[in-house]
Amino acid sequence: MKQLLYRLFEHNCLDRQEACNVLLRMARGEYNESQIAAFITVFLMRSITIDELAGFRDALLEMRVPVDLAEYDAIDIVGTGGDNKNTFNISTAACFVVAGAGYNVVKHGNYGSTSVSGASNVIEAHGVKFTRDADVMRRSLDACHMAYLHAQFFNPALKAVAPVRKALGVRTFFNMLGPLVNPTLPRRQLLGVYNLKLGRLYDYLYQQSGIDFTIVNSLDGYDEISLTSEFKYFDNCGEGVFSPEDLGFVRAGECDLFGGATVAEAAAIFDRVLAGTATRAQTDAVIANAAFAIHTIDRTLPLSDCIAAARESIVGGKAERALKKFIEINS
CATH class of the missing domain: 1.20.970.10 (Transferase, Pyrimidine Nucleoside Phosphorylase; Chain C)
Known part of the structure; x- marks a missing residue:
């Protein structure tokens, strides 16, 4: 060394x-x-x-510890983290919205290293026990279209560096690696990045990999579609820029997406979103990300239909039911 x-x-x-x-x-x-x-x-x-x-x-x-879930043809929805915005768990909530809409999701996540609540923090806060058991994941996908893979269970290198990452408290290249190493190697991915340079790097790698992908970056620095500014997207077909208004959303403020000072506060926001009782800004941010995930799965659907499907998953109680069934199977 x-x-x-x-x-x-x-x-x-x-x-x-x-x-x-x-x-x-x-x-x-x-x-x-x-x-x-x-x-x-x-x-x-x-x-x-x-x-x-x-x-x-x-x-x-x-x-990695490999997991074969290819028969589910699932999508992963993930952000690199490291945007220093301390939002609530938008990507993880979007996973349950997409699952509630009937699409299979295999979420790969970890504890937060640069924010209060990473995906594993909010999942664990609901009493979920992480597992390596593929049969449990299959039961979960069959019952609620959602499986969760805790990164440290499947990637020993991530466990080895976790204390250093936490102590540093800043984004590192491991933030970039997480989305690339889902042990199930899903064929589809919605990825949020914190700047355009990183977005282009992933775009190059994904174009070589043959997967269906969408990469998103809010131009004010969020690693997801925050609706606080215009956002850029890259996908298999090209790239472009949308404003919140282009898609029928109201522009949000940074304070609207704050995830709180504790995991419990972040989990409470997460629950309110899926229950349909969160603020408009919180709900719309999750809907926007879920809609782009659905569009990644089915490019034939207009974005307006994808947004409607995501909204109905929340309003119709399907996202919350998916979460409850997921907790029941995985606890």
């Missing part, structure tokens, strides 16, 4: 195999926390290259 750090400090980059090897060694416990922190810090000082990101991804996928 010492020689590697000297190279990186001199502004050299890793090739794909070198990046893969260093993460494999990290997962095997060959580096101490100070060395890991120094390595991570390099990538806070400069942008990650495509080869480095691909190599890190190769390592995580090589070490």
Whole structure:
């Protein structure tokens, strides 16, 4: 690691195999926390290259605990995190809205490292026990169209670096990797990123992978469709920009999406959204993200129909029923 750090400090980059090897060694416990922190810090000082990101991804996928849920043809809905906005769990709520609308979702998530409540925090707050058991996931998908994979159960490297990430409290390249290493390797993904440069990096990787994808970034820095500003999207067909008004939504303010100071507060907002009792801004943000996920699954549907389906999932109580059934099966 010492020689590697000297190279990186001199502004050299890793090739794909070198990046893969260093993460494999990290997962095997060959580096101490100070060395890991120094390595991570390099990538806070400069942008990650495509080869480095691909190599890190190769390592995580090589070490992953694989799960075969291909028969469900599901989508993952995920944000990179690291936008420093401390929103409530918009992407996770959108998963249950999409599931309530009848589409299969395999959500890959983790505890928050740069926010109060990550996906695993809010899921666990409902009494859910994380599992590696594929049969439990199949029962969950059959009953409510939703399965959850806690990243640390399936990616040992993520568990190895979790204390360092939490202690640093800032976004790192591991935020970028999470969406790339869902152990089920879903064919579809809605991904939120915190800036356009990162969006283009993912766009390049996904175009090579053959999956159906949509990448979204709110231009004021949210890693999801926040409806607080215009937002950019990239997908298999191209790219574009929408304003909230273009899609019939009212523009929100940053304070409207605040996730609270504790996991309990974030979970309460999450529950109110799925119960249909949240504020308009909170509900609309979730509907917008769920709608783009539905559109990723079925490109033939107009966005207006996707928005209507997402809204009906909440208004008709289907999203809340999906959550309750999910908790029942996974607790």
